[in-house]
Structures are given as structure tokens and as C-alpha cells.
Amino acid sequence: MHDLRFIRDNPGEFDRGLARRGLEPLSADVLALDARRRAAQTSMQEMQARRNEASKEIGAAKRQGQGAAGLVAEVATLKERLPEVEAEEKALGEQLEALLAGVPNLPAEDVPDGPDETANVEIRRWGTPRESGLREHFDLGEALGLMDFQAAAKLSGARFTVLKGALARLERALGDFMLDIHTAEFGYQEVSPPLLVRDEAMFGTAQLPKFRDDQFQVSSGHWLIPTAEVPLTNLVADEILDAEALPLRFTARTPCFRAEAGAAGRDTRGMIRQHQFYKVEMVSVTAPDQSAAEHERMTEAAETVLRRLGLAYRTVVLCTGDMGFASRKTYDIEVWLPGQGAYREISSCSNCGDFQARRMKARFRGRGEKATQFVHTLNGSGTAVGRALIAVMETYQEADGSIAVPDALRPYMNGMERISVHG
Template identity: 55%
Template structure:
């Protein structure tokens, strides 16, 4: 959420930053509501002062036996009381309106984010690995002979509908191994603290990490008001909601492996085959809570954590920085990692690592007390996939496929598979 004081002080800069996202100016609308709210607050304070003064004079008029003045003052006190109540209610309504407006405005891009309209304007930073040259026509993950026995979309559709999958045998074993490998790497090599969190959260948690109010249709809500998390970014980030931390507690670095749930409301017709875009999936998430001064360095560090997972698995990838027109709602700056999928003959997103500044912290009222003293400041928050387990499974299967329909698995997974190294053409683990 945005700081209304910063908008008041420099509305032109606010509008210019939104313009970089391709959005129209919004400061005048926001400030009009803010001015109406402040005017009613001032009027209520003025009425309160008049009521207080009249209240003091009531007793004096009665003691002096001046009944006419006594009745006039009593009527004035009652009038001001009603006026204060009405003005306070109006101010509260304007405050709700202002907060809702601020909650629906996206974060402002960091100055070094490249200008652009859409994904065509994203900038590639680097590549790692060389896509394997195959002497046969590579298949997509769900077409590979050895994978098909363990990837059942028909049964999933019978159980739940489209964009679900039932995994069995060797395929689910690799899926589970990937999640364990990611967690172990983040914990032992990257210094993240493993955390287990609920997948059902209160509404305020979804507001805290900017899923609400703007993106309600993209998530699932239960009949009793809980929301299913679209990612454990929601729970990990909200662990500091309402807190005032000490600076020496920062950075806080967390990782969690959870189920995630997304309605994919805005992706109709995209990636409808296979398991690239599912309503239910698993992800190993990374979240960092930092000071403002260290946030950008932490962003680079988190990006390297995600890249390291792909490198250990031997999966070619590229790292890009998203342009202003392609960034997510809550991000100041985002790095996407795109893994090579030979079945599609292209790179596809497997991780998105974002620094959010104090945008989420303001929503959550999450602050820290500077070591040198002074008023508490808002923390800065970061989040990133480390990685999306299902998409990583897809990449492992497609990059390891052989001409006979078998799949060679990355050496990094062998210890997690009891020494097994491949999926045979008939779907067995060998």
C-alpha cells in the first residue's frame, strides 16, 4: 500500500511512476478523497472544541440563574454532539474509500527497472547451460512414453475437473524428490529456515500480501471465510504482520514447501494441456524480511538461490528482469527464471523473484526498530519461487527424455531416489 503523505508531497512523481507501468494518473482522485476526509476531520475537531467550550459555560449559566442562556448552551452542546457524530461518520466513510483506493493501486517500479509495455520488452540478464541437442523430435512431458503411466489427467478430470492431475509411481517419486532436494539445498547451503505453515488463511493475510482486494477471483475462498493460499508467500510474509522487530533480527530468511491453489481466472485458454498451469500444485517458496538498505542486495542473493537449484539439476535457463509493463502488482522489481523445455522448444517461467519494498509491510504494519535508535520503520519484503515443483518436474522429464521414451534423471536427485537413475520406457524406476 502507498504512503498517502508521499503522494501529497509529490503527486507528480507518483503519477510519473504509475505512467511507467502504463497507467493513467491517479493522484488527483486519491488526493480529492484524502482532502474530503481531512476536511471532515478538521470540521469534527472544530465542532468538538465548540462543544467543549459550551459545556464549560452551561454550569456557569445555571449557577447564575440565567435559564435562557442555560437552555441555549444545552441546545448548542446537543447540536454539536450530533454534528460531530455525523462528521466522524463521514470521515470514516472517506477513510474506508481512501484505503480501498490505495489498496488497488500497484507498487511503483524501482528506478532501474527497464521501461516497457509487455513481456516483449523484458531484458535478458544472463543464460546458463546449453540446451541438449536431441537426435529425435522431443516430446512434451505428458507425451513421453515412460511418463504417461504416472501422469493421469483423465482420472483427475473425473475427480475434480480440468487443470488437475493424478501422479503415480515413478513420476510422483521424482516430484517428491525434487521438493526434498530444493528444501535441503535452501536450508543447508542458502541459510533459509524451513517453516511449515497453514494453507488456509484469514482475509487480512491475503490483504497483507496484496492478493486482496484486486485479485479475489484468482483465489479460492471457503464458505466460512478462509482463503486457500495461492503461494506460501502469504503465510511466510504475514508471520511478521503487526510486529516491531529489532534490526538485529533482520534479515529473516524462510522457505516452505506447500500446496498452492489458484483459480487461474485470468488465464483462460493458456497452457490447457499437460500440468504446466494447474489449479492445485506444489511450490517451495522463499521469503526474506529485510531493512530498506539491504533489500536490493537480498533480491540478487535470492535470485542466485533459485538459479543454484536449476544449475544443480543441470537444467538450462535464462534470467530476465521484467519491464515496467510486465511486473506483478506488488513488485518493485522482478527477476524471472525461465527454464528450457525442449518439448515446447522454448524457455518457460519456473521462478519469479521480487522485491516489494515497504508495499506489503504497510498493509501488514510490519516494522523494525533501528539499531541506532529513532522511530520504527517499515521492513522491506521479498519473495520468490525456489522452485515451482511441478514445473521443475516438467523440465526434468523433458530435458532427460530419450529416444525410446525413457528418462534419465539428474544426478542431484539420485540420493533422494534410493540410487535410482532413470524412468524406463514402461514407466518403472530403475
């Protein structure tokens, strides 16, 4: 959500930020609606004041034995009119909130401009990519008898997978490995959050209302989380935190659920784009002057996972046309997949500034201060477990179709060194 005061004071800057995202100017519409609401508020306050004043005049007139019929009629008119003005003010406020709720965050000044992913800027690479043209993960997994798409389709339809045996264990090992790095080395607190959340939580992190069609909703009205970002970030919703407690860092491994409404025809084979998948999420809550450094630190945590696994990757900063709705700056980490011969996103680390905090009413207060400020929130994949599984399978495949277990994961696999048909 945007700061209305900022838009009043800097309409041109607000529109410039939208233009960088390829959007039309909106400040005039926002300010016109804001002016109407403020006029209704002023009218309401004046009417309330006049009603109170007239009521006092009626009392004074009666004490002096004077007639007050005109004043009584005026008060009656004001009492009749006030609810109408109050309803108008409320309706205008709701319209203004709905308008602002659909406006994305403004990009940071150092974000590159561009219309789409072709304008993203690579900032570093790590590792030597294995030669392309090798077998893809779904061919490897099916040949091993440990990845069953047919059974998943029978159970649930398209975009689901059944993992068995050593591959199911490898998926679990990857999640445990990631959590251990983030908690032991980067100071994130592990959390086991609910997988079902209310409308308010989805609104707070900006999945609602704009991305309603990308979500799964159950009969109770709850939403299945698309990422643990939703419950982890909302842990501070409606809170006033002590400045000394910041930054807060949370991590969780959860199933994630996405309708993939806009992904028709994309990545239809394999595990790249699923309705259900596991992901290790990182969330940080900081003071404004900490968030830029925290963004770099979070990205380093995600990159550390890939380096320990020996997976080649590159890190890019997303341009204005490719970044997410709530983000002001995003780093994507793309892992090399030899089977596809391409880098594919495995982590996205975003600094949202105070955009989500305003929606959640999450604030902090310094020692001895009366005023509060909105916190900054950040989120990042640390990483997508399913995509890490794909990268490990394709990178560590052998000529006979077996998969070598990376050294870093062997302690989590009871010492297993290789996944093969023969075990």
C-alpha cells in the same frame, strides 16, 4: 499500499510511476479525497473542542446562578452533529483506502520500461539447451503409465494431474532437494504454514481485492493459498521487529491453488498451468537498505537449484508492463523445455519494497530509537516443483522414453538412476 504522505509531497512522481505502468494519473483523485477526509477530521476536532468548552461554560454559568439555555442548546446540536461528521470521516477514509488498495506498486528506477513481456531484458544465461523437438512431458509421462490426466479429470476436472510411482517420488524428491539447498546453504528457516488464510492475509500480500477471481475460497470464508508467499510474509503482519533481527528468511514447500481465471485456452495440456501444484517459496523481510542486495541473493538461491539439476535457464528482468501488482522489481528465471523448444518461467523473484508492509503494518525499530520504519518484503519461487519436474523429464529423456534421474536427485530417490516402464 502507498504512502499517502509521499503522494501529497510528490504527486508528479507518483503519476509518473503509474504512467510507466501504462496507467492514468491518479494523484488528483487521491488528494481530493484526502482533502475531504482531512476537512472532516478538522471539523470533527473543532466540534469536539467546542463541545468541551461549552460544557465548561455551562458549569461556570450555573455556579454563578446565570442562565445557560443557549449553551445547552449548542451542546445538544454539537452532540447531534458529531456522529454525522464521524460517519462522514470514516466513509471517506474507507473510500481512500479502497482507492489506494487497487493501485499497483511503483516500479524501481532501474526497471526497463515497456508494454509487455516483449520488453523484458535478458541479463544472463546458464547451460546449453538440449535440442528442441523432443517429446513433451505429458507424452513421456503417459507412456510411462505414471502421469494420468484422465483419472484427474474424473476426480476434479480440467487442470489437475495424478502422478504415480517414480514420478510422484521424483516430485517429492525435487521439493526436498530445494528445501535442503535453501535451508542449509542460504539460511532460510523452513516453515510449515496453514494452507487456509483469512481475508487480512490475502489483503496484506495484495491478492485481495484486485485478484479475487483468481483465488479459491471455501465455505468458511477462508482462502486457499495461491502461494506460500501469503502465510510466510504475513508472519510479520502487525509486528514491530528489532532491526538486529533482520533480515528474516523463510521457506516452505506447499500445495498452491489458483483458479487461473484469465488462462482460458492457455497450456491446456500437461502440467504447466494447474489449479493445484507444489512450489517451494522463499520470503525475506529486510530493512530498506538491505532489500536490493537480498533480491540478488534470493535470485541466486533459485538459480542454484537449476544449476545443480543441470537445467539450462535464462534470467530476465521484467519490464514495467509485465511485472506483478505488488512488485517494484522482478527477476524471472526461465527454464529451457526441450519438448516445447522454449524457455518458460519457473521462478519469479520480486522486491516489493514497503508496499506489502504498509498493508500488513509490519515495521521495525532500531536499537535505542523511538520511531519505527516499515520493513521491505521480498518473495521468490525456489522453485515451482511441477515445472522443475517437467524440465527434468524433458531434459533427461532417453530415446526409449525413459528418464534419467539427475545425479543431484539420486540420493533422494533411493539411488534410482532411471525411470522406465519396466521400473
